[in-house]
Amino acid sequence: MEVGFLGLGIMGKAMASRLLKHGFRVTVWNRTLSKCEELVEQGASIGETPAMVVKKCKYTIAMLSDPAAALSVVFEKDGVLEQISEGKGYIDMSTVDADTSSKISEAIIKNGGSFLEGPVSGSKKPAEDGQLIILSAGDKALYEVILPVFDVLGKKSFFLGEVGKGARMKLVVNMIMGSMMNALSEGLCLADKSGLSPQTLLDVLDLGACSNPMFKLKGPAMIESKYPPAFPLKHQQKDMRLALCLGDEHAVSMPIAAASNEAFKKARSHGLGDLDFSAVYEIVKGTAPSGNAA
Ligand SMILES: NC(=O)C1=CN([C@@H]2O[C@H](COP(=O)(O)OP(=O)(O)OC[C@H]3O[C@@H](n4cnc5c(N)ncnc54)[C@H](OP(=O)(O)O)[C@@H]3O)[C@@H](O)[C@H]2O)C=CC1
Ligand SMILES: O=CCCC(=O)O
Numbered sequence: 001m002e003v004g005f006l007g008l009g010i011m012g013k014a015m016a017s018r019l020l021k022h023g024f025r026v027t028v029w030n031r032t033l034s035k036c037e038e039l040v041e042q043g044a045s046i047g048e049t050p051a052m053v054v055k056k057c058k059y060t061i062a063m064l065s066d067p068a069a070a071l072s073v074v075f076e077k078d079g080v081l082e083q084i085s086e087g088k089g090y091i092d093m094s095t096v097d098a099d100t101s102s103k104i105s106e107a108i109i110k111n112g113g114s115f116l117e118g119p120v121s122g123s124k125k126p127a128e129d130g131q132l133i134i135l136s137a138g139d140k141a142l143y144e145v146i147l148p149v150f151d152v153l154g155k156k157s158f159f160l161g162e163v164g165k166g167a168r169m170k171l172v173v174n175m176i177m178g179s180m181m182n183a184l185s186e187g188l189c190l191a192d193k194s195g196l197s198p199q200t201l202l203d204v205l206d207l208g209a210c211s212n213p214m215f216k217l218k219g220p221a222m223i224e225s226k227y228p229p230a231f232p233l234k235h236q237q238k239d240m241r242l243a244l245c246l247g248d249e250h251a252v253s254m255p256i257a258a259a260s261n262e263a264f265k266k267a268r269s270h271g272l273g274d275l276d277f278s279a280v281y282e283i284v285k286g287t288a289p290s291g292n293a294a
Contacts, residue, residue, distance in 0.1 A: 002027065003149060004053035004060030005044075006073055006080075007094070008035045010229065011120070012063035014127035015093075015153055017042055022152045029053045031069075049078035059089045059146060061118075066238050067100040074104050086112035089142045093118040093134075095174065095235065097242045098164030105138060105163040114139040116146065117163055119170035120154065124230040131155045135173075137166035168246060175243035175257045177214065178236050181277060182260040184215055185284040188222060198223045218278040225282070227275040234273035236280075237264035 001024055005016040008030040019026050020042045027045045028036050029052070036046045047053030050073050054060050060080065064070045070092055074080045080090060090108050092101065096119075105115040121133040132154035136143055143159050150157040160166050191201040202219040205211060221227065240261035247254045263280050270288035272279040282288040 001025070001059065001148065002057045004029070004047065004057035006030075006050050006053060006060060006062040007064040007069070008039060009063065009065065010124050010232070011093075011127050013039065014124055015061075015063060015132075016044065018128065018130055018152055019149065020044055024149070024152070027053050027056050050074075050080045051078045051082040054080050054083040054088060054090070058087065059091065059142075059149070061149070062090070062092045062094055064092075064094040065235065066094070067096045067242075070094045070096050070100055070104065074107060081107055081111055084108055084111045084113035088113045089116065089139070089146065090114070091116045091118050091136075091142070091146060093120055095119045095170050095239055095242075096167055097171065097245065098167040101163050101167045114142040115163065116142045117166040118150070118157075119166055121170070121173055122154075126155075127153070134158065135160060135166040135169045137161055138163045171239060171243040171246055174236065174239035175254070178240045178264065178277070179256045179260045180212075180214065181218070181236075181280060182263050182284070184219065185222070185263075185278075185281040188219070188281065189284050218276070221276075222278050222281045225287075227272075227279040229274060229276045231277050232273065233264060233267050233275055233277040233279050236277035237261065237268055237273070240264055 003019060003024050003026050005026055005028045008028060016026050016028055016039055027047045028039045029047045029050055030036050047056060062073060064073060090113055092104060101117045108115040116136050116138040118134050118136040122131055126132050130152055134150050134154040134157040137160040160169055188198045191198050205215055244257060244261055263283050267280045267283045
């Protein structure tokens with residue numbers, strides 16, 4: 001199967017690389033074209049624009065930073081819409097809001113193509129290892145055709161129904177995750193300030209009902225103030241913002257998510273946006289350097 005891939009950031013690069021390793025022919029595009037080179041070394045072809053990728057491939061996947069990026073790659077000059085046509089499928093796996101997904105879906109369908117949203121749970125390492133959780137919604141027939149691709153990228157694919165349900169599920173999950181990260185940061189800080197060992201706190205948490213892979217993975221690095229970006233903080237703040245908008249729409253009060261969003265926003269204003277989202281710990285500790293927003 002020839003698959004197009006738009007967006008070679010932390011996630012897109014790992015996902016496209018995995019497809020190549022599993023025998024798919026992949027044509028890649030990235031806004032900063034030089035980032036395609038590593039994939040070309042692994043056997044990918046380059047499409048010089050999103051439109052050229054769609055022209056060449058029956059199925060094209062996108063993994064882009066945010067709603068603005070997802071929309072621009074579809075609607076702007078040399079974008080996906082210029083070449084989408086009957087028989088072609090577009091699968092957007094970026095984390096966006098349901099409105100963005102619906103706008104893209106409507107335009108793709110109007111031009112004869114089919115559309116599936118497929119945001120993912122799981123970060124850089126699960127993407128490299130094919131262990132993502134795929135939250136898809138939209139065209140069921142496209143879902144069935146693209147399952148061999150999802151099976152290489154993920155450990156489990158959900159089909160959630162009409163367009164928007166994948167986007168909303170993803171935002172709910174990340175809202176919970178962002179709040180948990182703030183709770184962990186406050187706990188580590190409180191342990192430290194009150195004379196307890198943060199590492200012992202992690203050990204205790206890991207043995208009880210609060211044990212989870214995120215605390216286990218991120219906790220030790222946080223204690224060392226190390227935040228190599230797996231999930232950039234600026235994207236977590238985007239997801240909190242979009243989840244809070246969803247809460248507004250449905251009149252769901254979310255004070256914990258709102259407070260967590262403030263901490264991520266503050267982290268961005270201190271220039272921590274490109275670090276891993278666990279860097280919010282620096283805000284909770286009050287040790288963030290002054291810096292420019294990212
Ligand atoms: N990292 C993670 O752990 C996870 C991330 N996600 C979601 O996946 C998506 C990608 O995340 P990730 O790979 O980490 O992000 P990165 O910031 O590493 O990559 C973002 C990608 O989007 C591209 N991009 C940004 N703006 C535009 C634009 N205006 N037009 C075209 N392309 C653009 C970038 O291109 P360029 O290289 O030119 O900047 C890059 O390819 C996001 O929606 C994120 O929320 C979901 C699950 C986990
Ligand atoms: O959107 C990012 C999710 C990161 C994760 O699930 O570990």
